[in-house]
């Protein structure tokens with residue numbers, strides 16, 4: 192791994208899900224595979240219905256809740272079915288791991304940023320070990336000096352606190368540091384509010400958001416693809 196000057200106060204922070212990797216697509220595929228096996232093994236719903244119930248449970252409990260499949264069997268059968276829960280969990284897990292890979296341009300972009308002397312960190316609304324696990328499985332963990340999560344800080348993006356903690360931990364100068372993420376509010380507005388600039392990739396940005404960026408002259412750049420970061424930094 193390339194060594195950067197530890198005193199360099201230019202830090203590029205990344206969001207993880209749907210920024211470094213296509214989390215939404217692989218999670219959906221893995222959930223559908225799990226449902227298919229549960230239905231084939233006796234969960235008495237059709238697959239689309241069962242997937243709909245699962246999505247509702249995930250929306251209610253949050254994606255980091257560990258017992259979505261338990262609740263699914265409870266809701267459908269009136270009691271937990273350990274065999275179906277195990278089938279669902281294992282299928283979800285195996286498919287997810289099989290599909291987990293970074294976007295095609297992620298690694299080239301990380302190498303490029305290191306070559307430009309930036310230090311790299313992660314700011315994520317998530318669970319610390321789960322996010323490190325993704326970085327390890329993607330084999331990109333050695334690019335990053337720190338992973339700052341909402342679990343650890345006790346505040347979620349776009350709260351300024353998580354950005355302040357991240358900058359402090361990495362000795363970053365906010366004026367020279369950049370947040371790269373996919374969510375307008377959490378990643379871009381949060382970072383700008385903490386004095387940094389932001390780059391949005393694969394974003395959910397609306398025409399209204401774009402107008403707001405122009406009106407307030409916010410330091411937010413919108414690009415299609417993480418591979419285009421090198422046209423800005």
Ligand SMILES: [Mg+2]
Nearest residue numbers: 206208209373
């Ligand atoms: Mg994200």
